[in-house]
Amino acid sequence: MTERRSIDHALRILLEEHLGGAAPPDLTERIQAAARSGAEPIEPRRAPRAPARRRRARSLVSVRRLWWIVPLLVVLGVLGLLLFFADSAPALFIYTMF
Amino acid sequence: MEVVSFHASMPTDPEPPFARLVRGHQVAVWRYLRFLGCAPAEADDLTQETFVRVLDKSVQRFGDDGARAYLRRVAKNAFLKHVERKGRAPEIELDAAEAAFEWYRRDDDGESTRAALDACLEELSAEARLALSLRFAEQLDRRSIAARLGIGEHGAKSLLQRTYARLRTCIERRLSHD
Numbered sequence: 001m002t003e004r005r006s007i008d009h010a011l012r013i014l015l016e017e018h019l020g021g022a023a024p025p026d027l028t029e030r031i032q033a034a035a036r037s038g039a040e041p042i043e044p045r046r047a048p049r050a051p052a053r054r055r056r057a058r059s060l061v062s063v064r065r066l067w068w069i070v071p072l073l074v075v076l077g078v079l080g081l082l083l084f085f086a087d088s089a090p091a092l093f094i095y096t097m098f
Numbered sequence: 099m100e101v102v103s104f105h106a107s108m109p110t111d112p113e114p115p116f117a118r119l120v121r122g123h124q125v126a127v128w129r130y131l132r133f134l135g136c137a138p139a140e141a142d143d144l145t146q147e148t149f150v151r152v153l154d155k156s157v158q159r160f161g162d163d164g165a166r167a168y169l170r171r172v173a174k175n176a177f178l179k180h181v182e183r184k185g186r187a188p189e190i191e192l193d194a195a196e197a198a199f200e201w202y203r204r205d206d207d208g209e210s211t212r213a214a215l216d217a218c219l220e221e222l223s224a225e226a227r228l229a230l231s232l233r234f235a236e237q238l239d240r241r242s243i244a245a246r247l248g249i250g251e252h253g254a255k256s257l258l259q260r261t262y263a264r265l266r267t268c269i270e271r272r273l274s275h276d
Contacts, residue, residue: 006198007266009190013132014202014215019234022138024128030142031120031149059182065191 115158120149123166126207127173133199134177135189144180148173210273218268226261233258 016022061070127148131141151172157165174192181188188195202208219227225247232243244254 003194003197004266006194007201007270008262009194010133010198010202010211011215011262011265011269013129013198014212015230015234017132018212018215018219019231020237021235022132024125025142027124027128027142027145028117028120031124031146032117034146034150035116035153059178062187064178 115156116149116153119152119157119165122162123169124149126166127169129202129208130170130199131173131177133202134174134192134195136177136180140180144173144176147176151176204273211269214269214272215265217272218265221268222261222264226257226264229254229257230261 017024061067124145128141128145131144131148132138136144148169152169155168157168160168177188190198202211204210219230222230229243229247232238232246238246240254240258241251243258244251247254247257249257
């Protein structure tokens with residue numbers, strides 16, 4: 001059973017199309033012209049606000065909603081730190097931490 | 099299985115595979131993008147981008163259903179990239195949007211859902227139809243709708259909510275009878 005929120009969303013889209021004139025246009029010519037000219041994605045890329053890797057990692061959580069990936073990254077980060085400090089002075093204290 | 103490059107066949111073939119692909123799937127891709135939360139103009143752009151991205155892929159070897167699913171996947175990624183570039187969260191969760199699209203699409207690309215909506219709109223009262231028309235055709239807000247109908251703002255709100263609920267029930271009833 002599709003939940004009510006999804007049906008309401010579908011209904012809104014359909015009513016916009018049906019009553020509001022937001023019907024699918026015929027894009028055949030436009031797409032073929034873009035294909036012939038070897039068009040790149042339409043929006044020009046703006047200078048990124050943050051380094052691309054960090055932005056992408058953030059978008060995994062905020063846009064794609066992959067919350068389960070957060071503890072995985074935290075554990076990997078902690079293990080990475082342990083390995084990094086394995087041969088250094090703080091290594092003496094790692095045993096006492098556990 | 100025959101694998102045809104769109105680029106190679108475009109200039110000479112009178113009905114190139116790419117043109118056939120665009121003709122056959124553009125409306126479904128456009129609607130899918132609308133369900134994901136695109137405004138009509140955004141859906142135009144991203145539909146174009148989706149097809150440009152598959153230009154060199156022999157999508158039709160997947161068959162009609164496979165091509166449809168593949169194009170949806172490409173469109174979804176194009177949409178997510180677009181949203182990331184804009185730096186805004188989607189207006190509806192992707193899972194809910196996809197559930198809405200599946201509910202709409204059913205087995206016949208949404209034909210039965212659209213027919214049910216047409217029939218259910220006919221069943222509504224004149225006042226409810228006018229309220230919907232003011233909301234979606236004239237894109238008025240709740241206050242303006244209330245003023246045009248000569249009722250209070252709360253009255254307009256509950257009229258619209260009752261109308262949506264009636265439409266939802268009516269469409270579900272008709273679809274379950276099919």
